[in-house]
Amino acid sequence: MEIHSKYAVIGYCPDLTDPKAQSVPLAIVAVGEGGAGQGFVLSITSVSQQLAIPELQRDVYSAKMLSDFQGFLHTQIKASLRVPNTSSLLTELNKRLRHTIHIESIKDFTFNSQEEQNLAPEAMRAFAHIFDQEIVHITTASSSATASKMENKHGLDMSPDISFRTITSLAHSVEA
Amino acid sequence: MDYNLLNVVTSKSEFAAMFLLRKKKYHGTNKEIAKKWRDCVVSELNWTKSENQVGAKDGEAGGYYVQAQGFPRRGYMKPTKPHEGAARSARAAREKIASDLAHDLGLPLPPAVLATRSDTPPGCEATVVVTLVMYPAQHYWEQVKAQALPEGPGGLALASVYSQCSPMLPFNTWVRQMDHGDHPNNIIWGYDPQNLADSQLIFLDYSYSLGHDNSWNGDGWKQITWSPFPQALQTHMDDDKLIEAAARIAGYDPKRVDEIVRRIPDNYLDGAQKDNIVTSLIGRMPLVMRAMEQNLAEGRSGG
Numbered sequence: 311m312e313i314h315s316k317y318a319v320i321g322y323c324p325d326l327t328d329p330k331a332q333s334v335p336l337a338i339v340a341v342g343e344g345g346a347g348q349g350f351v352l353s354i355t356s357v358s359q360q361l362a363i364p365e366l367q368r369d370v371y372s373a374k375m376l377s378d379f380q381g382f383l384h385t386q387i388k389a390s391l392r393v394p395n396t397s398s399l400l401t402e403l404n405k406r407l408r409h410t411i412h413i414e415s416i417k418d419f420t421f422n423s424q425e426e427q428n429l430a431p432e433a434m435r436a437f438a439h440i441f442d443q444e445i446v447h448i449t450t451a452s453s454s455a456t457a458s459k460m461e462n463k464h465g466l467d468m469s470p471d472i473s474f475r476t477i478t479s480l481a482h483s484v485e486a
Numbered sequence: 487m488d489y490n491l492l493n494v495v496t497s498k499s500e501f502a503a504m505f506l507l508r509k510k511k512y513h514g515t516n517k518e519i520a521k522k523w524r525d526c527v528v529s530e531l532n533w534t535k536s537e538n539q540v541g542a543k544d545g546e547a548g549g550y551y552v553q554a555q556g557f558p559r560r561g562y563m564k565p566t567k568p569h570e571g572a573a574r575s576a577r578a579a580r581e582k583i584a585s586d587l588a589h590d591l592g593l594p595l596p597p598a599v600l601a602t603r604s605d606t607p608p609g610c611e612a613t614v615v616v617t618l619v620m621y622p623a624q625h626y627w628e629q630v631k632a633q634a635l636p637e638g639p640g641g642l643a644l645a646s647v648y649s650q651c652s653p654m655l656p657f658n659t660w661v662r663q664m665d666h667g668d669h670p671n672n673i674i675w676g677y678d679p680q681n682l683a684d685s686q687l688i689f690l691d692y693s694y695s696l697g698h699d700n701s702w703n704g705d706g707w708k709q710i711t712w713s714p715f716p717q718a719l720q721t722h723m724d725d726d727k728l729i730e731a732a733a734r735i736a737g738y739d740p741k742r743v744d745e746i747v748r749r750i751p752d753n754y755l756d757g758a759q760k761d762n763i764v765t766s767l768i769g770r771m772p773l774v775m776r777a778m779e780q781n782l783a784e785g786r787s788g789g
Contacts, residue, residue: 321540328622372623
């Protein structure tokens, strides 16, 4: 079956005062609904992505906020759960993510899932690919050396951190 | 020639140059622009939408980030969405007036200048305001307040930053800005990552202040209602700073109120509203002081 979803690319802008400043993509938040009305929120972040951005390393406060990026996103998503349906959740989230850490874009995305009741594996696979395309692909060329160095130096886990949560009721809760 | 001395002098000069360069980039220009925009009413620059909107899509007034050729900084333009009764609301003018008053009182509102929107879509206002984006890094109040004050010096420093906002309570009460309670987005924390000492909480959105809801009609302006104020800022309220700010407002030159309001072009704010705002602001100046003193005497602090 086809699962219609939306995803937001979360970006970091190193200098809001500069009209020419470009944002760097950091993470993905996706929302969708299966045929059984089961909603999901999926977020993908990566430590290596943050380490690859020199400006972020100098911005200690933003870096601190992003040190638990999944926790940060979860808080913002929970606060956005007052909307009636999943399709408007990212719009609501957009109101909370502006300025330095912000939503760069919101896009539609459709993927296939064999299992109506358990979307997690298919969704995670599909959005891991999106993460590669939208985020890793863009910064890898300029940052792979830095990331690799950091990995060697600190022994950090460089794999993407994926969080998949089902939504039982948009008005009330996101379940881990 | 004493080469050691020369080295010392050189390195000091370099240090000073670096220091000035860094300060010049952000802070210095903030002050310079604030002064220029206080003196200016309507910008002559041609403001165009910035390519990178850093998430600006869905504000109530539908604002967006703008830039202008020859101007080194980014601004934020609003209102950009159609609005019934736009002339009565006069949102751009209210933002400009509040910003100019705050500038004179040394309070943390972004500098603002009126502007004419080019390519105005049908139903939208061409009479807009541009506010300055003040800091390289900015975070919403909701994200800031969610973080507990750290133990130790960091927590003390943050508490001190919070208490610096105490003057904003009498100011908001004076101009009747009623949307700074625990609104998630109307306060932001801005700072320069290269110089963390250059940091402050900035109060946004005065489009719906200054009696926009007709509450200042007739004798309505005499009613002083404490402006809602975020709980975290109330907790760290400095009563001395609060009273000092109320006294500054009470002692503010009424002629400057008159000048700030009446110089707004009529297509941004009509004459009757100007009369109402001038009368109300001047009349409320001593009342705010009295209300603050009375509330403190009764043991209430921070709204």
